[in-house]
Amino acid sequence: MDFKKVVAPTSTTTIDLKQIDKETENIYESVVIIGKRANKIAVEMKQELNRKLEEFAYYTDNLEEVFENREQIEISKFYERLPKPVLISTQEFRDDKLYFRKNISDNITEL
Numbered sequence: 876m877d878f879k880k881v882v883a884p885t886s887t888t889t890i891d892l893k894q895i896d897k898e899t900e901n902i903y904e905s906v907v908i909i910g911k912r913a914n915k916i917a918v919e920m921k922q923e924l925n926r927k928l929e930e931f932a933y934y935t936d937n938l939e940e941v942f943e944n945r946e947q948i949e950i951s952k953f954y955e956r957l958p959k960p961v962l963i964s965t966q967e968f969r970d971d972k973l974y975f976r977k978n979i980s981d982n983i984t985e986l
Contacts, residue, residue: 876919883958883966894969905968908975912964924954 895909896902931947958966967973 876916878920878923878954878957881958881963881966883963885956885958885962887962890965890969895965898968898971904977908973909961909964909968912967912973913960916960916963920954920957920960924950 892902895905899905899908927950928947931944964973
């Protein structure tokens with residue numbers, strides 16, 4: 876996922892509940908869908924950040940030496956300024972960019 880192209884707000888906003896449950900007709904199902912997508916986004920963000928910061932890792936045993944790397948600081952600041960995963964997933968849900976399906980199982984009982 877390209878986090879530079881995310882159009883979600885960086886702070887929380889009030890949303891009309893009718894916008895959230897328009898697809899599922901159930902607010903709780905919508906929240907579960909948004910929550911699951913937010914977890915996936917959080918994992919992706921964490922993996923990408925770790926990959927980028929791994930380049931700057933120093934494997935020394937001396938704790939007194941602290942190296943200040945400008946690139947590392949800029950990368951960290953970029954990820955701190957990004958919208959939170961819940962805000963990104965909520966925006967995706969509102970823009971109909973999430974694919975989800977209901978698993979409808981018919982419980983047929985035999986007599």
